Amino acid sequence: MLSPESTDYVTFGPGFAPRVLVLVDTEEDFDWSQPMSRSNVSVGSITKLERAHRLFLEYGITPCYLIDYPIATTPQSIEVLRPWVDAGNCIIGSQLHPWVNPPFIEELTRANSFAGNLPRETERAKLLALTEAIETGFGVRPRVYRAGRYGVGPNSARILTELGYSVDVSVRPFFDYADEGGPNFRRILPQPYWADAGQQLLELPLTTTFTGLLRGVGGGGLRRRLAHAADDGAAVPQPPAQPRHPLARGDAGGGGDSCLESAGSAGAEDFLHLLPLAVAGAGQHALRAEQRRSGRPLRLAARGADLPHPDRGLQTGDAVRYPCRRPAGQLHGGRSGLTAPRA
Structure with missing residues (x-):
């Protein structure tokens, strides 16, 4: 779990579209700056969660609430969450805070406070108590787990599989909690991987990114170099190459009436990330092409008639013929175009 090999990383088929998962740490009230009690x-x-939950439903999101022992065993929190569970409007996962979780x-x-540091028997007993409390209070057995403070350890994966869990969301790539006795995730990439030998x-590692002044330079290459340097030269495992979106496999010559325009002199497929956006108007669909070197978005549009499946809109994996629509100005000197494959 803490040292995945390159062969442990998971790849998906070419038709697999990006997924956004909403996982909410749902826990007792406390102040992180104070001693644990x-x-x-x-x-x-x-009760404040109700407003956020309504917002999730408005956007068609089914959140996963990762609840700890006080939430799982207090009537007030059960009264709030149980109706959403019964209605199928949320998923209940578990989050282990050892300091408030028996025994x-x-x-x-x-x-x-990092559950993975506890003796195996103690970590297992606490997670079992939490799992059974959730099943009692909500009528479902959790299958998604996050260790409080991201505190997984050498025994966590085996304990989770023994108790019927299938997904862990505790890993925070490129972060290091070793100064407090916690895990070091610096060499782990933000890509799904199998955490146990039996698969x-x-x-599912957390999404991580650079913000502020580092936003424009904090790409995956820089993060891997930082991780490499932090571990005294230990190589960072490289996952198998991911299949690219069809629109990122065109020639770099560009031009014509069916192209995507991007900036920069390097090959565009090296730094373009394509994500579907919401419908932009009657018969209009938008695609965001993000220039990873600067982080600034380029917006391009395609008419619904040009989509292979106009009734469902654009999805990643579609080969779409786009009318060329040049952005106003360039992010860097030079220009390279991508000719979109015809549907």
Whole structure:
């Protein structure tokens, strides 16, 4: 789980579109700046979740609420969440906060707040208690897990598979919690991988990115170099190449009435990321081509009649003929075009 090999990383078929998963840490009220206490079990803020949940439903999102022991066992929080579960409007996963999750047999320390640091029997007993509490309170057995404070350890994957979990979402690529006794994720890439030898537990790492002044230079290559340097030269496993969107496989000559325009003199397929956007108007569909080197978006449009499946709109994997629509100005000197394959 903490040292995936390149062969552990998962690849998907060429028709697999990007997915956005909404996972919500749903936990007791506490102040991270204060010492951890077993008495911090108030869940008063749970009522505020109703506003966010309505927003999720408006956008067609089915959130996964990762709940810990106080949330799973308090009537107030069960009353809020249980109707959404029964209606199929959310998924319930688990999140282990060892300091408020029985059995209380470990010393209360900062290092022990990472569940993966606990003895195997203790980590398993706590996760079993949480899993059974969720099943009792909500009528479903959780299959998605996140360790509180991202604190997975050497025994976590086996414990999770033993208890029937199929997805872990604890890994935070490029982050390191070793200074507090926690896990080091610096060498893990933000790509799904199998966390166990039997391929029963899928790891879905959190999305990570650079912001602020580093936004324009914080691409995957830089992050891998930083991880490489941080681990004294240890090589970072490289996952198998992902299939590219058909629109990123055109020639670099460009031109014509069926092209995508991008900026920069390098091959456009090296830094263009194509994502479908919402319908832009009657018969109009938009595609965002993001120039990864600058992070600034280019917007291009295609008429619905040019889509292979106008009734369902554009999806990643579609080969679409686009009318050329040049952006106003260029991000960098030079220009390269992508000729979109004909439908």
